Amino acid sequence: MDPEAKKKALRKILHGVCVIGVKEGDRLNAFTATWISQVSFQPPLVVLAVRKDSLSYSMIEASKVFVINLLGAGEKPLAQHFLKPGHLGGDKFQGVRYRLGKVGAPILEEGIAFVECEVRRIDPGGDHAVVIGEVVEAGVHRDAEPLSLKETGWQYGG
Numbered sequence: 001m002d003p004e005a006k007k008k009a010l011r012k013i014l015h016g017v018c019v020i021g022v023k024e025g026d027r028l029n030a031f032t033a034t035w036i037s038q039v040s041f042q043p044p045l046v047v048l049a050v051r052k053d054s055l056s057y058s059m060i061e062a063s064k065v066f067v068i069n070l071l072g073a074g075e076k077p078l079a080q081h082f083l084k085p086g087h088l089g090g091d092k093f094q095g096v097r098y099r100l101g102k103v104g105a106p107i108l109e110e111g112i113a114f115v116e117c118e119v120r121r122i123d124p125g126g127d128h129a130v131v132i133g134e135v136v137e138a139g140v141h142r143d144a145e146p147l148s149l150k151e152t153g154w155q156y157g158g
């Protein structure tokens, strides 16, 4: 396989950018993610690829819940904020307005919509684990275009 072709081809997959809210006991965290998709209508399932060396992965493994916060066009600064690895310490929620949803994970007040999920299965995958969640609650804050990976100018994939 030509590694350059593999990288270029995989980067042709269209992606949005969202913030995944997680919890473990009383501890909250969130991280920016792009490898997400719906994978079933009935039951409503979504799939998420989560870095196994991230703080959020251990939290999802423990609590078996997460919330997908969909960001709107123009909300790159919010996505940038949640790129910071939780292992570095500090409170990622300082100055960020949020509430706890049905599954107890943080729902951002910014963003355009949210999807709350209970984990049904985790496949170890590779450097990212494949987490399948069932949608148990959802809501829309405002009807706006989602933030695309293209708009951010970032790359994640290849």
Ligand SMILES: Cc1cc2nc3c(=O)[nH]c(=O)nc-3n(C[C@H](O)[C@H](O)[C@H](O)COP(=O)(O)O)c2cc1C
Binding pocket: 029, 030, 031, 032, 033, 034, 035, 036, 049, 050, 051, 053, 054, 055, 056, 057, 082, 083, 084, 085, 086, 087, 128, 154, 155, 156
């Ligand atoms: C554009 C972009 C997209 C990303 N998408 C994902 C993703 O889909 N899954 C993931 O686990 N990490 C993704 N990351 C990396 C996480 O945001 C990053 O590892 C973060 O620090 C994890 O936070 P945590 O350690 O507090 O959990 C992405 C990073 C960038 C720059």
